[in-house]
Amino acid sequence: MPESCAGAEIHYLNSANLNTSLMYKGIAGAARRPRNTSRLIASVYRSSTRLFLHPLLCDLVALGLIATSLLAQSSTDTRTVPFENGKEIFEYSCVTCHGPAGKGTPETAVGFQKPATFPDFTDCGGTTPELNVDWKATITQGGHGRGFSPIMPSFTDALTPEQIDKVVVYLRSLCTDKSWPRGELNLPRPLVTEKAFPEDEYVISSALNAKGAPGIENNIIYEQRFGARNQVELDVPVGAMRTGPGSWFGGLGDISLGVKRVLSTNLSKGYILSAFGGIVLPTGNKSRGLGSGVTTFEAFLAYAQLLPANSFVQFQGGTDQPTHTDDVPRSAFWRTAVGKSFRLENGLGRMWTPMMEFIADRDFATGARTNWDVMPQFQVTLSRRQHVRANLGVRIPVTNTADRPIQVVFYMLWDWFDGALTEGWR
Numbered sequence: 001m002p003e004s005c006a007g008a009e010i011h012y013l014n015s016a017n018l019n020t021s022l023m024y025k026g027i028a029g030a031a032r033r034p035r036n037t038s039r040l041i042a043s044v045y046r047s048s049t050r051l052f053l054h055p056l057l058c059d060l061v062a063l064g065l066i067a068t069s070l071l072a073q074s075s076t077d078t079r080t081v082p083f084e085n086g087k088e089i090f091e092y093s094c095v096t097c098h099g100p101a102g103k104g105t106p107e108t109a110v111g112f113q114k115p116a117t118f119p120d121f122t123d124c125g126g127t128t129p130e131l132n133v134d135w136k137a138t139i140t141q142g143g144h145g146r147g148f149s150p151i152m153p154s155f156t157d158a159l160t161p162e163q164i165d166k167v168v169v170y171l172r173s174l175c176t177d178k179s180w181p182r183g184e185l186n187l188p189r190p191l192v193t194e195k196a197f198p199e200d201e202y203v204i205s206s207a208l209n210a211k212g213a214p215g216i217e218n219n220i221i222y223e224q225r226f227g228a229r230n231q232v233e234l235d236v237p238v239g240a241m242r243t244g245p246g247s248w249f250g251g252l253g254d255i256s257l258g259v260k261r262v263l264s265t266n267l268s269k270g271y272i273l274s275a276f277g278g279i280v281l282p283t284g285n286k287s288r289g290l291g292s293g294v295t296t297f298e299a300f301l302a303y304a305q306l307l308p309a310n311s312f313v314q315f316q317g318g319t320d321q322p323t324h325t326d327d328v329p330r331s332a333f334w335r336t337a338v339g340k341s342f343r344l345e346n347g348l349g350r351m352w353t354p355m356m357e358f359i360a361d362r363d364f365a366t367g368a369r370t371n372w373d374v375m376p377q378f379q380v381t382l383s384r385r386q387h388v389r390a391n392l393g394v395r396i397p398v399t400n401t402a403d404r405p406i407q408v409v410f411y412m413l414w415d416w417f418d419g420a421l422t423e424g425w426r
């Protein structure tokens with residue numbers, strides 16, 4: 001040891017830095033986080049601050065290290081991180097990669113190529129959509145467990161669940177702008193009821209007549225957030241229906257464009273309230289039943305409330321105001337979705353969310369009756385990262401059933417903020 005010590009690089013002789021540098025080396029290819037002293041010292045000899053030492057001094061340093069590390073280990077019984085304060089845990093275990101301020105260590109210093117999803121914990125736009133439960137899963141199981149980069153190590157041996165909770169609280173404190181709504185309020189998307197949470201998402205949905213005249217309507221929906229609380233939305237419907245035996249007619253429906261804004265949100269009270277304003281353009285062929293033929297303004301409020309045990313209720317109520325009411329009357333709609341999510345494998349497996357929607361609309365016309373539908377459905381996450389999901393349900397008219405068919409409705413969504421469509425599957 002002494003002969004290789006002269007000119008060796010010795011890290012600060014405090015166990016905090018030791019531990020992080022070791023942990024990093026573990027991931028970079030060598031063994032996992034070393035627990036025994038000899039490997040500890042071997043790593044110290046390869047660490048980063050250059051000190052040129054006399055061989056004798058080297059022995060002393062090595063002995064000192066053995067003693068401190070033994071002391072450190074005996075004083076921390078089963079776990080290895082001897083801190084209870086979130087900031088200290090972060091500084092001890094995470095700064096090597098995530099940087100002292102949580103912005104991330106520069107790529108030149110960190111020694112690996114950062115994935116596009118590498119977090120800057122001070123960037124509220126990047127961190128607030130993520131759920132605490134997902135962060136805990138990532139810290140416990142490592143990035144790989146959730147379909148992220150395996151460079152993010154597992155801390156299941158190094159940190160107790162309580163320590164992980166504390167470091168997550170600390171990470172949350174690094175985003176100081178509280179106007180961003182928290183991802184916990186981003187509930188699974190029902191088939192009809194619109195969400196209050198602003199999203200970065202593509203959705204392709206299809207509604208297929210299961211009874212009555214054969215027909216299908218597809219919607220291609222694009223949503224993009226801007227600023228802390230806003231989102232734009234574009235909905236392009238494409239429909240097809242049978243016009244006679246063996247003949248179908250298909251084409252574009254009425255394209256709509258709108259803006260949603262979060263009005264009020266509070267994580268501890270578990271709610272989010274948003275308002276939406278939009279315009280529906282008469283781009284569809286009215287005579288073929290693919291459009292209304294008039295420009296319509298649409299406005300609604302959307303509200304979501306978290307309930308105990310991963311259950312929730314989502315509500316949407318609004319109105320359609322056509323610019324000409326000769327053919328198309330003004331109308332109002334209200335929709336409610338109740339559901340509960342089940343996360344398998346402690347949040348690492350699929351998430352299943354059975355939901356029930358109650359959908360109503362009514363024309364502002366004398367004698368008009370309210371259309372009521374119920375819609376049992378379930379959403380499931382497809383990718384391990386949970387950014388690709390599908391939902392399948394049946395829309396069953398309860399009132400005015402004569403001219404309203406039962407429909408099978410399906411969507412697939414891709415939350416593109418969480419990575420490319422092909423990423424995060426294993």
Ligand code: HEC
Pocket residue numbers: 023024027089090093094095096097098114115116117118119130134135138139143147148149150151152153155167168
């Ligand atoms: C060896 C380097 C390294 C260390 C040490 C490290 N991380 Fe990470 N961490 C990463 C990388 C790389 C990612 C990005 C993974 C991705 O996006 O694919 C990441 C991502 C994360 C994420 C974001 C997950 C998400 O859903 O966006 C959290 C939270 C996190 N780390 C917490 C921690 C905490 C807490 C510690 C210390 C206890 C820590 N990390 C230590 C490399 C590291």
